[in-house]
Amino acid sequence: MPGFEIIGEEEKKEILEVLSNKVVFRYGFDAERKGIYKVATFEKEFAKYCGVEHALAVSSGTAALRVALAALGISPGDEVITQGFTFVATWESILDAGAVPVFAEIDETLCLDPAELRKKITPKTKAIVPVHMCGARARIKEIVEVADEHKIPVIEDTAQSCGGKINGKSLGSFGKLGCFSFDSVKTLTTGEGGMIITNDKDLYIKASEYHDHGHDHNPKVPRGLEKRSFIGMNYRMSELQGAVGLAQLGKLETVMLPAHRKNKAAIKQALAKVKGVTFRKIVDPEGDTATFLTFSLPTAEKTKAFNKAMGEAGAGAIYWFDNFWHYYEEWEHLLEGKSIARTRYPFKAESGQARCHHPKDALPKTADLLSRTLSIAININMEAQIPKITQAIEKAAKALGH
Numbered sequence: 001m002p003g004f005e006i007i008g009e010e011e012k013k014e015i016l017e018v019l020s021n022k023v024v025f026r027y028g029f030d031a032e033r034k035g036i037y038k039v040a041t042f043e044k045e046f047a048k049y050c051g052v053e054h055a056l057a058v059s060s061g062t063a064a065l066r067v068a069l070a071a072l073g074i075s076p077g078d079e080v081i082t083q084g085f086t087f088v089a090t091w092e093s094i095l096d097a098g099a100v101p102v103f104a105e106i107d108e109t110l111c112l113d114p115a116e117l118r119k120k121i122t123p124k125t126k127a128i129v130p131v132h133m134c135g136a137r138a139r140i141k142e143i144v145e146v147a148d149e150h151k152i153p154v155i156e157d158t159a160q161s162c163g164g165k166i167n168g169k170s171l172g173s174f175g176k177l178g179c180f181s182f183d184s185v186k187t188l189t190t191g192e193g194g195m196i197i198t199n200d201k202d203l204y205i206k207a208s209e210y211h212d213h214g215h216d217h218n219p220k221v222p223r224g225l226e227k228r229s230f231i232g233m234n235y236r237m238s239e240l241q242g243a244v245g246l247a248q249l250g251k252l253e254t255v256m257l258p259a260h261r262k263n264k265a266a267i268k269q270a271l272a273k274v275k276g277v278t279f280r281k282i283v284d285p286e287g288d289t290a291t292f293l294t295f296s297l298p299t300a301e302k303t304k305a306f307n308k309a310m311g312e313a314g315a316g317a318i319y320w321f322d323n324f325w326h327y328y329e330e331w332e333h334l335l336e337g338k339s340i341a342r343t344r345y346p347f348k349a350e351s352g353q354a355r356c357h358h359p360k361d362a363l364p365k366t367a368d369l370l371s372r373t374l375s376i377a378i379n380i381n382m383e384a385q386i387p388k389i390t391q392a393i394e395k396a397a398k399a400l401g402h
């Protein structure tokens, strides 16, 4: 998964170019920067790579979601539908916008189930955020069809699936906006960072202004004399991050994705021999980012026993069902409405009245699927670890009598 594994001369060259100019910020200082605009170039290249009109670099994947929601005008009183298997950032950003996250079930893709999505739509639904979890695709075309029927915009949370495609079309380009993360464990990393992509110029302008305190980025006036039409925040990316992003983007198709696919295929071969193992449904395997190998066993007990045996052999997998950061039933702060605010906003209104309610047992299908699911994280440089992992799989199969 992580692009940091292959940080090398290309990243150093890009970074040194920025440092030698001393202009490490993306806006202003036009006279000093000698024509070097790393973030703007990274945006242009990323948009081209994804086949979209606009890309806006931001400070994180969480920021990308927050800015995308702001660009859509999401406000208190709105509902935003997402899924119960994602990283907490997806719904944190919804709450931060003052809206209420509504959780729908996942299907065998382990992403938002389009049929379940339909059941959650109300007159208050103002956005839908499907998540392309663990490097693989949601049934995004069907999700967008459902959303279009109701004229609700889709923000694709593509944080974990940079480089993923369906029939050659980039993830993130199916909805109104696509959000990416370049944090420490992501395929393409900039240390911290994120990107928003869109074909909608108006949304791009709103996002660009919101992420920079409302600056209208009028090229005819110096920075600081620009106007603004609304207030914003600071979610800017720095030139240092832009420089690393450019170098990393150059390796995505040539080094990162091919290495993932090769390593995943090698481990999958060993797992495919185990009776009772089924693999996650992958929409268009050709466009898989292959950052995780995700599989299931028939029962939760067998799944836990299999993982215990793998762990004892030194190569345990990820059991999302117990995961505090990625699975609905474990999100105690959401379920119990715990926040840092004195008033317990956003869970409670000023009056003390609850603004949302999230019962623990609300997603039985998600619970069933995840209780039987394990993931093996795929790295770029993992050839030396593969024999240990395949041996662990064989030992676990033997332990279960499979």
Ligand SMILES: Cc1ncc(COP(=O)(O)O)c(C=O)c1O
Pocket (backbone or CB within 6 Å): 060, 061, 062, 063, 086, 087, 089, 090, 131, 157, 159, 160, 180, 181, 182, 183, 192, 193, 194
């Ligand atoms: C699905 C998902 N959305 C959003 C984010 C947030 O990205 P960041 O860590 O860059 O803020 C992550 C990060 O892991 C993620 O996995």
